[in-house]
Amino acid sequence: MSRYVARRLGLMVVAVLGVTLISFVISHAVPADPIVSNLGQQASQRPEIVQAFKEKWGLDRPLHLQYLAFLANLARGELGTSINTRRAITKDLAQFLPATLELATTAVLFALAAGVPLGIFAAIQRDGPVDHVARLVSLVGVSIPIFWLATVSLVLFYATLHWTVGPGRLGPQVDAPARLTGLYTVDAAVAADWKTFRDAVAHLVLPGLVLASSVMGLVTRVTRSSMLDALSQDYLRTARAKGLPESGIVARHALKNALIPTVTVLGLAYGGLLSGAVMTETIFAWPGLGRYAFQSAVTNDFPAIMGVTFVIGVMYTLVNLLVDLLYGWLDPQIRYS
């Protein structure tokens, strides 16, 4: 097991470096010039200003040296400085990553809490009313455009019904809790600042649900189909023949096996949410990693693009490793070698 983990971690280094190299090549191959997106029309006519800009951001060096500089920074535990925020990318990530982690985790928990039970019941009562509802919910969840859902849910629950609080991580005039982890819920709880805690939780609900919608659709569908598959297995027939109660069969025998594909889907979705929540973050004014990544991409902020790619690569591979380890717990037949 530990050898397996060590080997996977070793492979992870290769994978992440590969991802950064590909991202570096692609971002420089795009036919858009960082001078255009970072200097005004007049400034970009002045050779001395353009030269100062290139020197400052190392854009006057050959491409391979720029990539080597990134690697050298990485070896020192640094990611360079962002053109967009003019500060260390590690500081940027420390600010934006927790915001996204908090939101993505909330969304995944919502998706899990709603999607798994719905998938199970749909499978048990196949072609029954619950199954129809589940299929409808998952279809809608998977196919509904997230920017539309985000806007409509804000209009409905925030602006019209006044059931939820508005966008942002905290309400206006509510100060962020003293920084410990950057996760507002955790930091507020640690400081026993329950007002801020409640405000932070309240602000997570609506964007969390919106972001959960597509994942929930996916989880429901996968849980339902793998549950159906599990329910038709021979070992369950044996269990039934032994006279075990149906609820025990479902909960103890079928569910654990059926959850393996669900865990896979969740792992992938979580990785996706970390970088792919741009729409939700924009509409909910959420200062997260998705928006930061998007801004970096459209302004050719190469150092930030590399930093984000690196962190997301690491998170993605780590989550996948975790998923693979969970398989073993869910299905003891799986051996790591």
Add this chain to the structure above:
Amino acid sequence: MNRWSGPAIRVLIALAVTGPSQPVLGQPAGGGKTLIMALDQSDVKTLDPGREFEFGAAFVDLNTYDTLVAHKSPKELNTFVPVLATEWKISPDGKEYTFKLRPNVKHASGNPFTADDVKFSLTRLKTLKGNPGWMMDPLKEVVVIDPMTVKTVLNESFADWLAVLSGPNSAIMDAKLAKEHGASDSPTADKDDKAEEWLNQHSAGGGPFILKSWQKNNVIIMERNPNYWKGPAKIAKIEARDVPSPATQKLQVENGDVDVALNVTPDLVAAMRNNKNVKIQIGQSLDNMYMGMTMDPALHPELAKKEVRQAIRHAVDREGIIKLTNGRAVIGPAVYPIGVLGLETQADADRLNPKYDLAKAKELLARAGVPNGFKFPLKYGTGASPAGITYESVAQKVQSDLKKIGIDVQLVPLEFSVMLTQYRAKGEIAVISYNQPDYIGASDFTGQMILHTWAPRLRWDDPKAKEMARKADAEIDPKRRSGMYKEILAYLVENGPYVNLVQGKAEVVVRPNIQGYEYLPLGAARIYPVVKN
């Protein structure tokens, strides 16, 4: 509903509802109210006045620093009023501007304001070689005559110097404080200056507000300067929240969660006209959208003909474009905003604008030897434009208008920065692009249209136009100067490569209890006179 998820959702909604919507923390000290603004800050890279060149940053610098002089008001942009300078004298050759400084002014830090601050700030802006550094190109040196008198010496006569000094980049810094945090005005300040990160979190000035913090993509907080020389502002604190989505801004201001929403798009504003919970403040933006056409016959033999470009200017139905914006726009004769010296009023624009006249357009095409029209590709950026209408809808309008005189426009939409990269490479046949002023002075616009920037991109090198522009830029008598720009505009309508398409109006949505908020081009608004009842 599934019986598992029913209670769960009720709990979630209950949690959401119990979230505090009342302000609890962060109440400003010393009384007064917090002004909460929704402002798209996606563009903000830095708040350092020597380096910033973005809308959101200009807003912060305009409210946390003072300048020597200022434009009198958004409606009187060509008159300057004293701020940190009480009076000024321009030498007859237009090269020397001598300023008497306001006595007994203290920066927010308590440091006294002197001529050294002026020298430091303007010199640093030049030597940093940052994005706005070129605005100091005319500056030769700053001479401190005595602690309360300073002289700026220019390389040559430049009549828009006061306009440049009114902009947020010409903010006067507290030199002592800034230097303590690494700022430098040395000739190699682009390498020596280490103050940017500090200046992104603190202001070093004496304006009506003090920058308290900037959390990128989240919020900018400013508090009033209790020692402001005009007396403290009524608003105690500004909380400028970064809300990139216009639809979200609309919901927030309707709900009363924000007092001012700055980036609500015209279609959304139109839906709020009858809402009694908001006021819509309309201001004249100076942002223009235009079409540029190549002057090089090698790139396009037809467009390079003067009569063809004239025909196109007569064939584009610009009243129709104004209708597309629900009437929230005006259109001038060239990429030159109405309101600026030379084009002071709508009447000036009406006199100079090419008239919509299809018969004349066809006649001009026939005279150019292309009575049956021709084809050309038109590149433009996808997405929103600063003029309040998308490039796409204007491009489609141009396409349908020109079809009426037999010209077949092939639309080429591109991601905006890709389009701009190609345009800057100077090889495009025709583009739709935009302009936002760098400073509010005529020379900014003639400079880009005639002397540099767009002229070389469109391969337009016209010695006569250049001579006219240089003379007008140097003329220090405002009346004579205004007449010179009118002549330049008429010349552009006759000969130039531009079709001005739209100059948008700015619409800011505020709550009814906000008084004294006025839209200001290049910096959004001065919050000093604002009151929240």
